Amino acid sequence: ETFEPARVAVETIMTRNVAVTSPDESLTSAARLMRKKRIGALPVVAQAKLVGILTRSDVLDALAVLLNDVEPVR
Numbered sequence: 001e002t003f004e005p006a007r008v009a010v011e012t013i014m015t016r017n018v019a020v021t022s023p024d025e026s027l028t029s030a031a032r033l034m035r036k037k038r039i040g041a042l043p044v045v046a047q048a049k050l051v052g053i054l055t056r057s058d059v060l061d062a063l064a065v066l067l068n069d070v071e072p073v074r
Contacts, residue, residue, distance in 0.1 A: 020045045021054065031059050 020043045021030045034042050034056065044052040 018043060022046060023051060027059065027062055030054055034059065 019033055019037050019039065021033065023044055023046050030042055034040070034054075040056045042054045043050055044054055
């Protein structure tokens, strides 16, 4: 059987039981969760609705700002 990526539905390969965080969670806690789970992005959920995604790059940007090394990236 030939593998055709265009015919593979996302639901067949997506991650289920995804780790999430809330908007009021601390950056430290969210970063620890990302490290523990070895993930590069963490959905941010409020009232059962996706309100954003915290990425590894976001965490590194925040670290650089906290270290007074760079201006925030927007």
